[in-house]
Amino acid sequence: MYDALLDVWHLYIRALKKTIRTPILIFSALALPVLFLVLFSQIFTQFGNLPGFPAGGYVQFVVAGIIIMNPLFDSGGAGESVVEDINSGFVSKMLVTPVNRAAILFGRLLHDMTMVLFPVAITLVLAYALGATVITGAPGILLILLTAAFFALAMSGLTMAIGVTTKSSQAVASLDLVVTFPLAFVSTAFVPYEFLPGWAQAFSNVNPFSYVVNAVRVLMSTGFVWSTILAAYAVIAVFAAVTVGATLFQFRSVVK
Amino acid sequence: MSDIINVENLIKVYPGGTRAVDGISFSVREGEFFGFLGPNGAGKSTTIQVLTTLLKKTSGSATVAGYDVDKDAREIRKVIGVQRQDTILDGDLTGRENLTLQGHLQRLHGNALKKRVDELLTLVELSDVADKRAAHYSGGMKKRLDLASTLVHKPRVLFLDEPTSGLDPQSRVAIWEHLETLNQDEGVTVFLTTQQMEEADRLCQRLSIIDHGEIVVSGSPVELKHQLGGDTITMSLANGDGGVKDRSKRIVSGIQGVTKVLDTETGLAAYAKNASALVPDIVRLFDENKIRLTSISVTSASLDDVFLQHTGRRIRSEELSKVDTWKGHV
Numbered sequence A: 001m002y003d004a005l006l007d008v009w010h011l012y013i014r015a016l017k018k019t020i021r022t023p024i025l026i027f028s029a030l031a032l033p034v035l036f037l038v039l040f041s042q043i044f045t046q047f048g049n050l051p052g053f054p055a056g057g058y059v060q061f062v063v064a065g066i067i068i069m070n071p072l073f074d075s076g077g078a079g080e081s082v083v084e085d086i087n088s089g090f091v092s093k094m095l096v097t098p099v100n101r102a103a104i105l106f107g108r109l110l111h112d113m114t115m116v117l118f119p120v121a122i123t124l125v126l127a128y129a130l131g132a133t134v135i136t137g138a139p140g141i142l143l144i145l146l147t148a149a150f151f152a153l154a155m156s157g158l159t160m161a162i163g164v165t166t167k168s169s170q171a172v173a174s175l176d177l178v179v180t181f182p183l184a185f186v187s188t189a190f191v192p193y194e195f196l197p198g199w200a201q202a203f204s205n206v207n208p209f210s211y212v213v214n215a216v217r218v219l220m221s222t223g224f225v226w227s228t229i230l231a232a233y234a235v236i237a238v239f240a241a242v243t244v245g246a247t248l249f250q251f252r253s254v255v256k
Numbered sequence B: 001m002s003d004i005i006n007v008e009n010l011i012k013v014y015p016g017g018t019r020a021v022d023g024i025s026f027s028v029r030e031g032e033f034f035g036f037l038g039p040n041g042a043g044k045s046t047t048i049q050v051l052t053t054l055l056k057k058t059s060g061s062a063t064v065a066g067y068d069v070d071k072d073a074r075e076i077r078k079v080i081g082v083q084r085q086d087t088i089l090d091g092d093l094t095g096r097e098n099l100t101l102q103g104h105l106q107r108l109h110g111n112a113l114k115k116r117v118d119e120l121l122t123l124v125e126l127s128d129v130a131d132k133r134a135a136h137y138s139g140g141m142k143k144r145l146d147l148a149s150t151l152v153h154k155p156r157v158l159f160l161d162e163p164t165s166g167l168d169p170q171s172r173v174a175i176w177e178h179l180e181t182l183n184q185d186e187g188v189t190v191f192l193t194t195q196q197m198e199e200a201d202r203l204c205q206r207l208s209i210i211d212h213g214e215i216v217v218s219g220s221p222v223e224l225k226h227q228l229g230g231d232t233i234t235m236s237l238a239n240g241d242g243g244v245k246d247r248s249k250r251i252v253s254g255i256q257g258v259t260k261v262l263d264t265e266t267g268l269a270a271y272a273k274n275a276s277a278l279v280p281d282i283v284r285l286f287d288e289n290k291i292r293l294t295s296i297s298v299t300s301a302s303l304d305d306v307f308l309q310h311t312g313r314r315i316r317s318e319e320l321s322k323v324d325t326w327k328g329h330v
């Protein structure tokens, strides 16, 4: 067990080093939320004045969506890196050592949980500059960071499952898009639930993304509404169990 | 001494139906430098993958360091070092980081690991570039780093799949020297595959020639070449059609001292102790029989001749003809 944790740690450090040495990856991860926040706050601001829109205005509303968009849109790297490691033979180089098999995956997942914190933090800082606030204060901010990290685990599990199954980074990139777009836009991320058409409400009801966004939103605007927060954690737990479980299962055929 | 690798009746059939390894048996003694010599597609890499726990065998038995490849794979992984046919490194990491990570995965830590990594960097002469990213290394440097990365945990058995393929002659000799040092000074057992007869000849104490998934013959290089009964006389015929070749063969076989005559693609290869002394006779006899020779040469017998004797082909011919057909399609 101790050995397995050390394996995870060393492969986590490897993943971090690889990312840090490819600055363009960090740049695009940081640019995305800035771009969205600036664009959305300019283009959709008038929505905030519509009757029935939650109090606090559009920026205060949309920040939660953009925060949780980070783990959603940054998750492709996990799938692509595992594809690269399988196809370059690096996985097999690891497999001839006593390394814990699952650690090969968990090192990268832990990396994604860490790296997502940077764009989330940037989003929060920029949102603050644009006038948004987090009503629950520092404990609320910590819980928001934790929620984003936990959601990153589930999402990276998804792209890894695709990567381990298809062994193609193109498949990861395109399938990832097919999955993330409906999750992101047919949800409560950018538009209040009441404003969604009926079919979209139905989808949003089963969309894990909506649950996570709602939790962050109450932490920003309402307070510690535990029913909403715990619902999000339950959804993420199930989602992560499925995606990470699928990855581990599919990985067994690679390890064989 | 006990056998450190023992393989009996090993068969590997890939899902597509290819019988890559078709019932081979051999054993390697502890401390031995053992080789598989064979052409493309012979089953060398497949055998290595089975022995290094990367691939499940179809049937037969295989043990490494006394452990069964199926039941005790975990134990095997602690005592083997494996260099795959393709160089595998993390190009984003430096040379030193590549070795250190490999050490970590082998559960080595702290100062002992640091010392070992420095030692290996010196051994493969990469100390100067140790802190540069491996992606920026030359092909030869990458191969040396890859070799070093298999040695971090001082394996008892080293598996090397064509460790010098694609290298320039100098880098090749450098690798050979490292391998000799490892085997002779540190007592590491080496299992090496190669398509190069010079490599097998220089390094291996014993080898098996493998072709189409089967072992054709095994022995020490000296023994194997000895069986040919002397040096090689290679003759190319201007007109190689069946009749001429058969006549030539009869003529050469009749010459005293010739122990064996084999067909080659362009003519014949004959073996004799006093090979050079027979050349004038051969030339004269061919002249008398109006058979045109385009060239005749004498070389000491090589493992390629051994391969020819047992398979009827030169080890390289398959690859060459592959290249030819490929060119034909362009």
Ligand SMILES: Nc1ncnc2c1ncn2[C@@H]1O[C@H](COP(=O)(O)OP(=O)(O)OP(=O)(O)O)[C@@H](O)[C@H]1O
Pocket: B014, B015, B016, B018, B019, B020, B038, B039, B040, B041, B042, B043, B044, B045, B046, B047, B085, B195
């Ligand atoms: N993953 C695979 N699936 C199906 N067939 C394979 C696979 N790997 C190898 N083969 C086939 O098995 C046979 C033996 O291949 P192998 O790679 O063991 O040969 P080799 O001796 O290492 O050749 P080379 O010198 O070219 O590396 C070949 O016919 C090859 O096409």
Ligand SMILES: [Mg+2]
Pocket: B044, B045, B046, B085, B161
């Ligand atoms: Mg091979």
